[in-house]
Amino acid sequence: MIDVHYWPTPNGWKVTILLEECELPYTIVPVDIGGGDQFTAEFLRLSPNNRMPAIIDHDPIGGGAPLALFESGAIMEYIADKTGKFLPTEGPDRYRVLQWVHWQMANLGPMMGNANHFKNYGKNIADDPKQLEYGTQRFVGEVDRLLGVLDAQLGVNEYVVGSNYSIADMIIWSWAFLAGRLLDDSVWESFPNVKRWVDQVHSRPAVLKGRKVGEELGTAERTPEQEEARRKILFNQTNDKVRAAREAAAKSAG
Numbered sequence: 001m002i003d004v005h006y007w008p009t010p011n012g013w014k015v016t017i018l019l020e021e022c023e024l025p026y027t028i029v030p031v032d033i034g035g036g037d038q039f040t041a042e043f044l045r046l047s048p049n050n051r052m053p054a055i056i057d058h059d060p061i062g063g064g065a066p067l068a069l070f071e072s073g074a075i076m077e078y079i080a081d082k083t084g085k086f087l088p089t090e091g092p093d094r095y096r097v098l099q100w101v102h103w104q105m106a107n108l109g110p111m112m113g114n115a116n117h118f119k120n121y122g123k124n125i126a127d128d129p130k131q132l133e134y135g136t137q138r139f140v141g142e143v144d145r146l147l148g149v150l151d152a153q154l155g156v157n158e159y160v161v162g163s164n165y166s167i168a169d170m171i172i173w174s175w176a177f178l179a180g181r182l183l184d185d186s187v188w189e190s191f192p193n194v195k196r197w198v199d200q201v202h203s204r205p206a207v208l209k210g211r212k213v214g215e216e217l218g219t220a221e222r223t224p225e226q227e228e229a230r231r232k233i234l235f236n237q238t239n240d241k242v243r244a245a246r247e248a249a250a251k252s253a254g
């Protein structure tokens, strides 16, 4: 059994989509990132970067003690290797798939996250809208550039790597399908190949199912004060919270 430490966000959906595709049993352990669960000493032992998703595989590849992993790209590669699905075990296509997995991890995910921050969340934080202008322009521009890269790839391939659906599709889709919501629905006119592929991947039952996991956690009703408190936890992080959690854990351990 695999425990998935999870909250319903794009980085979380990647893992539930893959587990659904592989028909592997798993247990969801909610990590309420707006409530600060990512700063508990217990979670930091699993995921020292205070980010979810993280997994614990109680029946790991090769046997032995349970294996804990963080970073969604590493988790996807591990589950694919464990099941022998959605990532070739050898040959050039293995590396082509991993190349696009890394592309997502280093490019599309961070740039869409930052574009969302400046364009949508920032207005609740910055007093002066001018403070947001350059950040919005920079990251929305990067998202536009990256969607162009993906559109060119999908103009000559059915899936991200050739004609086989792989973890590269799952990991990229989990962010790319939100491009209309983040920018504007007109974005799809500029990137028709991405749109064709977004719809194709979205029609897979496992994708629909994985994307819905824990939906109720993210849509709970909250007062404006509660929302404000959650924003304070998520934004403007420094090392202080992690250091405080580590010090408290060391103190209680004696």
Ligand SMILES: N[C@@H](CCC(=O)N[C@@H](CS)C(=O)NCC(=O)O)C(=O)O
Binding pocket: 009, 010, 011, 012, 033, 038, 050, 051, 052, 053, 070, 071, 072, 073, 105, 109, 233, 234
């Ligand atoms: N590179 C990481 C990014 C994970 C990440 O940013 N997770 C966010 C939610 S989508 C999170 O846990 N945020 C908690 C926080 O900001 O404190 C991965 O792909 O696993």
